[in-house]
Amino acid sequence: MKKVLLTSVLSSVLAVSAMAVSHTASASDFTINPMVGASKNKAMGTNVAAGLEAGYKDFILGYTYTSETDKRSNTESFGFDDGDTAPDWRSFDASLYTTEKYKAHTLYVGYQFAVGPGHLAVKAGADFSKYSANAGFDVIEYNQGGTLNKAGMGLEAKSNTVVSPMVGVGYYLDNGLNFNVHYTFQNGARDMKYSASGYNNSKPEAVSLGRAKNDLENKDFGTWMFTVGYRF
Template sequence: MKKVLLTSVLSSVLAVSAMAVSHTASASDFTINPMIGASKNKAMGTNVAAGLEAGYKDFILGYTYTGETDNRSNTESFGFDDNDENEKPVWRSFDASVHTSEKYKAHTLYVGYQFAVGAGHLAVKAGADFSKYSASTGFGITEYSQGGTLNKAGIGLEAQSNTEVRPMVGVGYYLDNGLNFNVHYTFQNGSRDMKYSASGYNNSKPKSISLGRNDLENKDFGTWMFTVGYRF
């Protein structure tokens, strides 16, 4: 009876150990690789880039993001004495402002495959980049008197693209200690289909009208991206 019990216990221990080894080997096939770095966009300049990769054995599924918002504004103030209906001098002042804004956001999804090379693995990647671009400009003026704000008026022009889908390619080198370096490039053709609108206000809520669609030419958003990651 004791031999039977001992045999059963030993069999159970060996079975559990085998399952643990199998689970460890299976778990090690999966990897997670957070990445951070910078992108160089031909039209928008240098921006922060971030990404995340999930791997299973030699296969890779990845995502990256980069974007830039460039806001610029300038305000000038001036004033003068005016006479009211009783011929008394009243100080009036004006704030005149001009603003421009550009926004670019790009999300990339890709797949890859790695090969053992040297002290690590070399991966080749390919996918699609989904990006949007918008721009606006406007002029506004505010009139003040000694009693407060008298009038506000302004006009604006805005252009916004649909989501553009463009091809992306990349390579990455993954050291055996987990550290990795990645270079990606997104191809752009320099032209975007833009939707234009105009808005204006005069002491009221802004009202907007559509100006139709037109292509934006010679605005190349081709992007190089360099990231460093650590794969777990």
């Protein structure tokens, strides 16, 4: 999906550039605006954001990317032994874990109006995001000679690509500096694909558990994005 989106953006930029040349537009008619900033997802927290806009006269075509959020939670390991004495002594260490991952791409169009010492742009487009989560445990068995066995089990859920509406505004100063605010409307409804996996002595096994439409509890993926750019 990432490659397809990047290819679409680059193709569009080239198309706008070709249009400008074919109409013998001045250099000021065609603009490029790299942007960098942060995105604040209500469920996943704050992450780095970056984007690129291409403009032809008052029209804008843009792309932004929210880098992958990787939230991990690990419980402290706990151990116990079987009460035997050497040479049959055994001990076990176990740990629990959870992880969540989220990333998003956005494509949009916009139009700018002359306002004060610059231009005000209004934007609208579509956000393409993916979410995954898993939880599980790992157990390591020891004896007098060291590690005897390793085993674990996990449950994983992956969403399909969810398309959500995005709106935004930007203000472009005449010196090239600009400030942008975007918002993506999302909720917790995701079509999730579930699977289970396990391993014993590093021999993995996995099985698909099917798909389900879930409204993830306490998950609101609505996202604010703040970026600063320089248009030239």
